[in-house]
Amino acid sequence: MSEPKRDVTLRFLAEPQDVNFGGKVHGGAVMKWIDLAAYACSAGWSGRYCVTAYAGGIQFVAPIHVGNLVEVSAKVIYTGKSSMHVAIEVNACDPKSLNRRHTTHCIVIMVAVDESGHPINIPQWVPETDEDKKQHQTAIKLMEMRKQISEEMQIYIPKNK
Template identity: 40%
Template sequence: MFKTVAESEVTLSVLMLPSHTNFSGKIHGGYVLSLLDQIAFACASKHSGAYCVTASVDTVDFLKPIEVGELVTLKASINFTGNSSMIVGIRVEAENIQTGNVKHCNSSYFTMVAKDDKGNNVDVPGVIIRSDKELQRFHKSIKRIELRKERKAHASTVHLTTGPDDISKKYKVKINLTD
């Protein structure tokens, strides 16, 4: 079974309230992350027809701050499907509802996994690509998967090639090993 990207797209708009702010008066990043997770769940569940869980968040780029009173719109789509996993791409825009000015505030990529009632992974429909933009998103997802695998392989094989003195000259660190 296959579904088009459009069949699973989800859009969510939320007015930003003073209760959503951090100590500097901007919308709290944690609140935005909560919205991102909600829309990723909705998009993945809509595509798979199953309950979905967040497996990983590859990227969360906070590009511009969001102000109180702005209307934030999150747009989510399936960028890639595996056997039981889906990569959901999310774009966040904030609109000043008085001026109509819209700014791109965030881009994120969530890997979601479809589960059955017992918590086992379930197969998800494949994705039908119908535009160059969708094809580009699919290819970028493949690249993200490859880079994640490289990071994991690299992280498990760390070799110190420079001594503590070299590291402390290059980085802002003081190494004081007691063992």
């Protein structure tokens, strides 16, 4: 296996089929792009097929318009035994001006799986720079918060009768 790659950026043009009734790219299209970038990033890091386990904290900051050049950047910020926390940032611009603007960001957790779909161990990432250490700590805090949210959400899970 080659050296794990920690980040990836996907670039493409927003197309007419991506637009909602309000004339902007709809959130579902953006979420699909986020999932694709998270997969490419996590597969590049782990060298394995990966599945999405969680996507959260998605914040839509600014609209994306048809014809915009879209960049979806993904970066591993934490690794578990088989999971990777991937920070996603989406930027867009008019391709004629190339004045990028931030549109969306979130965290996605991906899990590397074997041929049977069972989690499999991955290379561990160790933060080195101050920014890496800060992102790593943020990922740990978010894990703790997700546990609390999951406990609170139990009331909404149907009980078998």
